[in-house]
Amino acid sequence: MKGKFSVMKRQHFLVGFLGVGLLAGCQSVQTTGAGQVGVTRNQYMGVSAAQVDAASAQSYRKMLQEAEAKKQLNRDPAMVARVQGIAKKLIAQTVHFRADALNWQWETNVFQSNEVNAFCMAGGKIGIYSGLIEKLKITDDELAAVMGHEIAHALREHVREQVSRQQAAQIPGLLVAIATGNRALADLSDTLTQVSFSLPRSREAESEADLIGVELAARAGYDPRAAITLWQKMNGLGGARPPEFLSTHPSPSSRQEELARMSELVMPLYEESRRR
DSSP states (O other): OHHHHHHHHHHHHHHHHHHHHHHHHHHEESSSSSSSTTEEEOEEOOSSSSHHHHHHHHHHHHHHHHHHHHOSSOOHHHHHHHHHHHHHHHTTTTTGGGGOOOOOOOOEEOOOOOOOOOOTTTTTTEEHHHHHHHHHTHHHHHHHHHHHHHHHHHTTTHHHHHHHHHHHHHHHHHHHHHHOOHHHHHHHHHEEEEEEEIIIHHHHHHHHHHHHHHHHHHTOOOOOTTHHHHHHHHTTTTEEEEEEEGGGSSSSHHHHHHHHHHHHHHHHHHHHHHHO
């Protein structure tokens, strides 16, 4: 009995030690300025920006090498010039949200793919799929809306934040598993944490990227209202969509309403940029 009690004491001590240690690693930070759109939420980071940037750069390099080997990288000079030209104008406006972004090692490439998608990895690694441009018959203003949205994710370090959250989300399950030795209970804890904690935050990140992206586009001389027509085109592609409360993205109607409101807010910035 004494031996069993000692084991339990050690388990509870380990649970407390791990919980305190893992949680203490998180820091509250403000990655960007508020901008005209007013994004002011503090974020909790448990992973360093340098680690995430290095991993993103490595992943991006691997993607480029694989695409190059398949002859799927930057095949259309006119399309590449168009994408890189828009990216250059948007990147110049990132200073309004964070001064250090101009010093990032930005890269912009076009991947030959039917996929309707785009991304901007941590540290400024941009990828545009040709399917996005060709299937949507996308205008420059709409392309700026897409790229502004993706750049906003990088500025806000949403990938770093999500990695930090995933680590934090694993703590309850890890601690339960240590304390009880019950893996099924730990798995259940992980699932509940993901549904109640990760998903709503992901929607928050999407909304922030929408807002900052609209402002970046307006400051760069692109009509911010194009974000609305862009998402209308995206929705027109069809496909099943889950209810908003279980989705990592805002619903089409609420997204368009918010984009319309923010577009009007930043219209003076757009008009000013057009006069320059």
